[in-house]
Amino acid sequence: MAAAAAGLLRQRAGGGGGAAAVWRSQRRQRSTFDVAVVGAGIVGLASARELVRRHPSLTFAVLEKEKELAHHQSGHNSGVIHSGIYYTPGSLKAKLCVQGAALCYEYCDRKGIPYKQCGKLIVAVEQDEIPRLKALYERGLQNNVRGLKLIGAKEIQAKEPFCRGLMALDSPYTGIVNYKQVAQSYAEDFQEAGGTILTDFEVTNMEMAKESSSESEDGLKYPVIVRNSKGEEIYCRHIVTCAGLYSDRLSEISGCSPEPRIVPFRGDYLVLKPEKCYMVKGNIYPVPNPRFPFLGFHFTPRMDGSVWLGPNAVLAFKREGYKLFDFSTGDFLDAVTYSGLWKLVLRNLSYGLSEMYRACFLSAQVKQLQKFIPEVTINDVLRGPSGVRAQALDSDGNLVDDFVFDGGSGDIGSRILHIRNAPSPAATSSLAIAKMIADEVKQRFEL
Numbered sequence: 001m002a003a004a005a006a007g008l009l010r011q012r013a014g015g016g017g018g019a020a021a022v023w024r025s026q027r028r029q030r031s032t033f034d035v036a037v038v039g040a041g042i043v044g045l046a047s048a049r050e051l052v053r054r055h056p057s058l059t060f061a062v063l064e065k066e067k068e069l070a071h072h073q074s075g076h077n078s079g080v081i082h083s084g085i086y087y088t089p090g091s092l093k094a095k096l097c098v099q100g101a102a103l104c105y106e107y108c109d110r111k112g113i114p115y116k117q118c119g120k121l122i123v124a125v126e127q128d129e130i131p132r133l134k135a136l137y138e139r140g141l142q143n144n145v146r147g148l149k150l151i152g153a154k155e156i157q158a159k160e161p162f163c164r165g166l167m168a169l170d171s172p173y174t175g176i177v178n179y180k181q182v183a184q185s186y187a188e189d190f191q192e193a194g195g196t197i198l199t200d201f202e203v204t205n206m207e208m209a210k211e212s213s214s215e216s217e218d219g220l221k222y223p224v225i226v227r228n229s230k231g232e233e234i235y236c237r238h239i240v241t242c243a244g245l246y247s248d249r250l251s252e253i254s255g256c257s258p259e260p261r262i263v264p265f266r267g268d269y270l271v272l273k274p275e276k277c278y279m280v281k282g283n284i285y286p287v288p289n290p291r292f293p294f295l296g297f298h299f300t301p302r303m304d305g306s307v308w309l310g311p312n313a314v315l316a317f318k319r320e321g322y323k324l325f326d327f328s329t330g331d332f333l334d335a336v337t338y339s340g341l342w343k344l345v346l347r348n349l350s351y352g353l354s355e356m357y358r359a360c361f362l363s364a365q366v367k368q369l370q371k372f373i374p375e376v377t378i379n380d381v382l383r384g385p386s387g388v389r390a391q392a393l394d395s396d397g398n399l400v401d402d403f404v405f406d407g408g409s410g411d412i413g414s415r416i417l418h419i420r421n422a423p424s425p426a427a428t429s430s431l432a433i434a435k436m437i438a439d440e441v442k443q444r445f446e447l
Contacts, residue, residue, distance in 0.1 A: 031233065031234045031235060032059070032221075032222045032234070032235045032236065033059045033060060033061040033196070033222070033234060033235075033236045033237075034055075034058040034059045034060065034222075034236065034237050034238065034447075035051060035058065035059075035060050035061075035236060035237065035238045035239070035240060035441070035445075035447075036060075036061045036062075036063055036224075036226055036234060036236040036238075036239050036240070037051070037060065037061070037062045037063070037239075037240045037241075037242060038062075038063045038203050038226075038239060038240070038241040038242065038243055038250060039062075039063075039064065039241060039242035039243040039244060040062050040063075040064035040066075040069040040070065040183075040187070040197065040199070041069075041070055041072065041073055041074040041183065041242060041244050042070055042074040042179055042182065042183040042186070042426070042427050042430045043074075043242045043244075043419060043422050043426055043430055043433055043434070044062060044064075044240075044242030044243075045062065045069065045070070045183050045186040045187050045190060046183075046186050046430040046431055046433065046434035047240060047242060047419075047433070047434045047437045047438065048060055048062045048186075048190045048195055049186045049187075049189045049190045049193070049195075049434065050431075050434035050435060050437070050438040051240075051434075051437075051438050051441060052190055052193040052194060052195045053189075053193055054438055054442070055447055056193065056194065058447065059194075059196070060190070060194075060195045060196070061195070061196040061197070061198060061234065061236070062187075062190065062195065062196070062197045062198065063198050063201045063203055063226065063228075063234070064197065064198065064199045064200075064201060065200070065201060065202035065203070065228075065229075066199065066200070067199050067200050068199065069180075069183055069184060069187055069197075069199070070179070070180045070183035070184065072244060072245060072320060072388070073244050073245065073387065073388070073389070073390060073426075074179055074180060074183050074427060075179070075180040075183075076322065076385065076386070076387035076388065077179060077387055077424070077427055078300045078308060078311075078387075079176045079177055079178060079179055079300070079302055079303065080120075080174065080175070080176055080283060080300060080425075080428070081101055081104055081105070081115065081117075081174060081175035081176065081177055081428050082097055082101060082174065082424070082425040082428045083097070083098070083101055083120070083140075083145045083146070083148075083171045083173050083174045084097035084098040084101065084140070084143045084144075084145050084425075085122070085136060085139065085140040085143065085145055085148070085169070085171060086136070086139070086288065087139075087143065088139075088401075088402075089139060089142040089143055091401075091402050092402050092403045092436075093401065093402050093403065093423075093425070093429075094143045095143075095432075096403070096429040096432040096433055096436070097143075097425045097428055097429050097432075098143055098144055098145060099429070099432040100425070100428050100429030100430060100431055100432035100433065101173070101175075101428050101429075103431040103432055104177070104182070104428060104430070104431060105117075105175070107182070107185075107431060108177060108182070111185050113177065113178075113181055113182060113185060114177075114178075114303060115175050115176065115177040115303070116175055116176050116177075116301070116303065117172070117173060117174075117175040118174070118175060118176060118281065118282040118283065118301055119159070119170065119171060119172045119173070119174055119175075119282040119283065120170075120171040120174035120282055120283035120284070120285060121151075121156060121159060121160060121163065121165075121168040121169070121170055121171075121282065121283070121284050121285070122136065122168060122169040122171070122285045122286070122287055123156065123163060123165035123167075123168045123284060123285070123286065123287070123372055124165055124166050124167045124168065124287050125164065125165050125166065125286075125371045125372060126166070127166065129166075129287040130166060130167055132287050132288070132289075132290075133150070133167055133168075133169055133287050134150065136169055136287065136288075137150055137169050140169070140171070145171065145173075146172075146173045147170075147171065147172045147173050148169065148170065148171055149169075149170050150167060150168070150169055150170070151167070151168050151169075151170050152166075152167060153165060153166060153167070155168075155170075156168045159281065159282070160280070160281055160282065160284060162279040162280070162373045162375055163284055163372055163373055164372065164373070164374060165372065174282075174283055176283075176300070176301060176302065176303055177303065178303050179427045182427075182430075186430075198234070201228045201232070202228050202229040203226055203227070203228055203250065203253070204227055204228060204229050204253070205225075205226070205227040205253060206224060206225070206226050206227075206239065206253055206254045206412060206416070207224075207225050207227075207412065208223055208224060208225070208411045208412050209222075209223050209224070209225050209235065221237070222235035222236055222237055223235075223237070223411075223415075224236050224237065224238070224239060224412060224415055226239065237415065237445075238415050238416070238417075238441070238445045238447075239254070239415060239416045239417070240416075240417045240419070240437065240441060241254075241416065241417070241418045241419060242419045242422070243419075244390045244422070245262060245264060245319045245320065245388065245390040246262070246319065247262060247390065247392075247418060247419065247420050247421070248260070248261050248262045248392075248420070249262075250418065251406065251408075251418050251420065254408060254412060254413065254416050254418070255408055255410065255412060255413055256406060256407065256408035256413055256416065256418060257406065257408070259394065259395065260392040260393060260394050260400045260404060260420060260421060261334075261338055261340060261392070261393055261394075261395075262319070262390050262391065262392055262393075263315070263335050263338065263340070263341050263344075263391050263392075263393050264315070264316040264318070264319045264321070264331065264335070264388045264389065264390065264391070265294075265313045265314065265315060265316060265388070265389045265391050266313075266314055266315070266316035266321060266322070266386055266387070266388050266389075267310065267311030267312060267313055267386060267387050267388075267389060268310060268311055268312050268314075268324075268359060268383070268384075268386045269308045269309060269310040269311050269384040269385055269386065269387075270308070270309040270310055270362070270365060270366075270369075270381045270382065270383060270384050271306055271307065271308055271309065271381065271382050271383075271384035271385075272306070272307040272309065272376075272380060272381060273380055273381065273382060274305075274306070276307075276376075276380045277301075277305060277306065277307045279307075279373055279375060279376065280299045280301055280307045280373070281301070282301065283298065283299065283300055283301065284298060284299040284372055284373075285298040285299075286298060286371075286372070291351075292348065292351050294313040294355075296368070297309065297310055297311075297312075297365065297368040297369060298310070299369070299372070299373070308384060308385075309365070309369055309381060309384075310365070310384075311386070311387065312355050312358050312359050312365070313355055313389070314352075314355050314356055314359050315335065315341075316331075316388050317331065317332045317335075318331045318332070319331045319388065319390075320388060321388060322385070322386045322387070322388060323386070324359075338393070339395060339397075340393040340394055340395045340396065340397045340398075341393060341397070342397070343396060343397025344393060344397040344398075344399070345397075346397075347397060362378055362381070362383070363378055365381075366378045366381060369381075389423075389424070390421075390423075391423070392404065392420065392421035392423070400421050400423075401423070402421070403419075403421055403422055403423075403426075403433070404419075404420035404421035405417065405418070405419060405420065405437075405440060406418045406420045407444065415445070417437070417440060417441060417444055417445075419433075419437065
């Protein structure tokens with residue numbers, strides 16, 4: 001195949017969200033690379049950027065099935081720079097989030113990417129939430145989260161005049177940013193360091209090259225063939241996959257384990273009408289309930305001045321199904337025939353039914369919001385955007401909560417590193433995750 005060299009067309013757009021970029025693949029003359037990174041979301045791009053900076057003498061490519069970068073989870077998230085409060089002390093999530101937040105702020109400062117350090121309040125509105133809030137405070141301290149403190153009702157109103165609560169955990173270093181803009185900046189860094197980006201390249205097959213088919217040394221030096229849905233090929237020595245919603249399927253394609261499986265959950269947001277955005281200054285979150293698998297409704301200011309409310313969490317019938325009636329037979333059957341999903345559903349049946357009810361009835365969602373800001377009414381909100389979370393589930397129906405890195409055995413399996421689960425706060429943690437992935441790549445592939 002006549003393969004491609006990166007072509008970048010930038011179209012600068014104004015507004016608080018910052019610059020937008022259009023990326024195109026052009027036909028390339030070189031089709032061989034030392035390492036191919038599959039997936040141009042924020043984790044894939046951060047990892048590719050870190051790898052090319054550490055190994056400038058090697059050749060790297062990023063392969064992306066869409067025509068643009070950061071098109072799915074990275075471009076459909078809340079935009080929060082998390083501080084690391086929630087996560088189990090000692091877990092990768094906790095360590096990488098705290099490190100990643102600091103690196104994210106530093107990177108944005110260096111690159112001139114706008115962000116707002118607007119803070120976050122985790123608010124207890126019932127007496128029985130206060131012990132859980134205090135436990136969360138202790139957890140945050142163990143995770144070395146900066147600036148945490150517990151505040152009372154008067155201090156809550158001083159920070160958020162329309163918010164009501166008994167006690168809150170104040171996290172002043174929580175912020176917001178446009179992660180799609182951050183991801184595009186990573187891509188620019190990668191290309192400026194010599195990396196190649198191939199968009200519109202949907203990986204459908206990976207296999208070892210047959211020696212007899214080699215017409216040069218390339219067949220021995222770059223023994224892994226990666227094919228796309230158009231039948232085009234590239235050759236490489238090693239592969240790193242950061243495929244998000246398709247991480248399990250890429251693992252299966254390469255002959256590695258299908259576990260953990262990805263089950264997509266759609267999160268629908270409401271938005272405050274522009275004339276009502278004055279009611280929210282920073283992030284306002286509920287105290288998480290350990291009986292439920294997801295966090296619950298929260299208030300999230302955005303870089304463009306809007307305020308998102310939500311999200312809920314309902315099973316998506318398509319892995320990239322951002323609309324209520326989006327449906328894929330294959331994705332639906334993959335989910336509903338997986339025993340792990342049914343075990344999760346049966347353990348959380350009442351919660352799941354409540355989420356489905358709230359997804360259908362706006363008044364039910366507003367009722368959740370009024371626990372924190374009583375002045376919000378159904379006339380103050382509109383239906384907003386949606387995102388799809390790539391939730392990893394094990395066969396026992398447990399949400400896989402931490403990062404999962406995986407490889408395989410045999411000729412091709414030993415040449416692949418799969419990033420199987422990079423859940424929220426992966427965007428916050430992207431630069432810290434990239435350093436860990438680069439360490440793992442160097443050790444595993446002996447670069």
